[in-house]
Amino acid sequence: MxxxxxxxxxxxxxxxxxxxxxxxxxxxxxxxxxxxxxxxxxxxxxxxxxxxxxxxxxxxxxxxxxxxxxxxxxxxxxxxxxxxxxxxxxxxxxxxxxxxxxxxxxxxxxxxxxxxxxxxxxxxxxxxxxxxxxxxxxxxxxxxxxxxxxxxxxxxxxxxxxxxxxxxATVNQLLKMKALAPLKIKACVTPDMQGVKTTRFGEYDEEETGARGTRIIGDVVKTWVQQTRQHFGRPVKTIVFSPSVKHGEELCRQFADAGFNFQQISYLDVSDDDRRAKIAEFRKPDSAIDGLVSCAVLTKGFDVPDVLCGISCRPYRKSFSSHIQEMGRVMRISPGKEFGLWLDHSGNSVSFADDTAWLFEYGVDSLSDAQKRDSEVREPSEQKKATHFCGECGMKMEPRSDVCQACGWERPKRGEIQVVQGELIDLEISTKGAFQPRQGLRAECLNDPRGVWNAALAFCLSNSRKGEEAARRWAYGIWSGVYPGSKLPRGFFDAPCAHDQVQPDQWGLVEREVKRFRKTGRRKAA
Missing domain, CATH: 3.40.50.300 (P-loop containing nucleotide triphosphate hydrolases)
Known part of the structure; x- marks a missing residue:
């Protein structure tokens, strides 16, 4: 000051x-x-x-x-x-x-x-x-x-x-208030993590992850140059999350070869003064540093609002929290900043897509349920990618749309998914994109998968004669039928039912689903 x-x-x-x-x-x-x-x-x-x-x-x-x-x-x-x-x-x-x-x-x-x-x-x-x-x-x-x-x-x-x-407030509420900058997410070439050993905490070993990631550093630099020019017309202030110090050093070297000044901040920094000087320079609007490369240092609490681009190079198996913390470094608002660009070379945006959508929409209900988010292994899959983006041009698909508005590409029917290797994609971070209802369903309440689950649970608890556990399994079957291919987030299967929050259109949807299932069952029996 x-x-x-x-x-x-x-x-x-x-x-x-x-x-x-x-x-x-x-x-x-x-x-x-x-x-x-x-x-x-x-x-x-x-x-x-x-x-x-x-x-x-x-x-x-x-x-x-x-x-x-x-x-x-x-x-x-x-x-x-x-x-x-x-x-x-x-x-x-x-x-x-x-x-x-x-x-x-x-x-x-x-x-x-x-x-x-x-x-x-x-x-x-x-x-x-x-x-x-x-x-x-x-x-x-x-x-x-x-x-x-x-x-x-x-x-x-x-x-x-x-x-x-x-x-x-939740992330989506803050986005509507323009208190946060939206992210444009590109899932890029990612390292092959098959067979990488894990630590006692269930995460990938840092050095081995860095070695795998080093093989695609050329793609990281090339993609950054291409995408920042496409979206901003120039190189922009960037923060990179690296899996190891060696990986970060090689990133800085290759960025330097391309004519850009990237500096690494890591837990091995020999001088606090040197680190302070780098961060102070990076904070300047006209900084001489194009990007900071962070190895387990700038994941949390680091605040430079005019960062326009983030690059994720550190894959996580379980740590949803680290993924969210990293993306948050690019979502702070700044004068003239319309959005942040997130270049994902880790696969984390795909692995945690459904969890991210749920968190952004609803926030956190309880600590006992929240801590389960970092305990489950997730891995990127082609099926999950195909749910979120155009297989032809890589642009974000409108929620519940089978036709890309950008290029007219039509999503193949289930079982005919096409995968375009090596292309960039735009991920939809919303419950609308992550929890897509069955084709043909158009009710407004489908935009609230949490509310539909609560209504299904209320209906089944009221109508089941086999006890609460059977009612919850029945409710999950109904919800899965409405959102095929989606998984109910951790903690919700056992959560209390809020009977007073069920809306008439939600209840009506559940009743129609039950009738449809019973009618289909009778046909099969005949």
């Missing part, structure tokens, strides 16, 4: 005011540890700073804990912009001031030192990281109010860390 400018006022949007008030309701209701779930770009830090200012006004002590030292300066700059006086808990930092009521610290620093002036309010950024030092601090300070911030509360064990959950 320029020391000679007036600090900015914190002006909360409507959904932010509502989220803050629900946090206060939770505190009044006895919830000491609450998690605030909000998509990247929804303003979690702004909401947190509002709470910190309120804490300062009351004379209370507050700590804002970031998940890594690299984010200390970025957070401090944000606090300074809004006139929040603060100190920083970090060795030899020029803003060290333990006497101040508000402190910014990293989880790593807290693990290494003992501090006497403990806070009344703790705000934990990227709360899904679950650092032991932070959990120990929260357990120790039984009288402190704790608020965790995250866009992806999918880490196993999170349900044990928090007493309550507050959901702010």
């Amino acid at each position: 320029n020391l000679f400018t007036e600090p900015r006022e914190i002006e909360l949007r409507g959904y932010q005011e509502d989220a803050v008030e629900r946090l206060r309701d939770g505190i009044r209701g006895g919830c000491r540890r609450q998690i605030l779930v909000a998509p990247t770009g929804a303003g979690k830090t702004v909401m947190a700073m509002h709470l910190v200012k309120e804490s300062q006004r009351k004379g209370a002590r507050s700590w804002f804990i970031v998940d890594r030292v690299a984010l200390i300066d970025q957070t401090s700059d944000s606090f300074a912009d809004y006139g929040i006086d603060h100190g920083i808990i970090q060795a030899q930092h020029f803003l060290t001031a333990p006497e101040k009521k508000t402190q910014i610290a990293s989880a790593q620093t807290l693990a290494r030192r003992s501090i006497n002036d403990l806070p009344d309010l703790i705000i934990v950024d990227e709360a899904h990281c679950r650092y032991k030092s932070v959990r120990d601090l929260v357990e120790k300070l039984q009288n402190a109010k704790v608020i965790g911030l995250t866009a992806t509360p999918f880490t196993p064990g999170m349900a044990d860390d928090w007493d309550g959950l507050v959901n702010s």
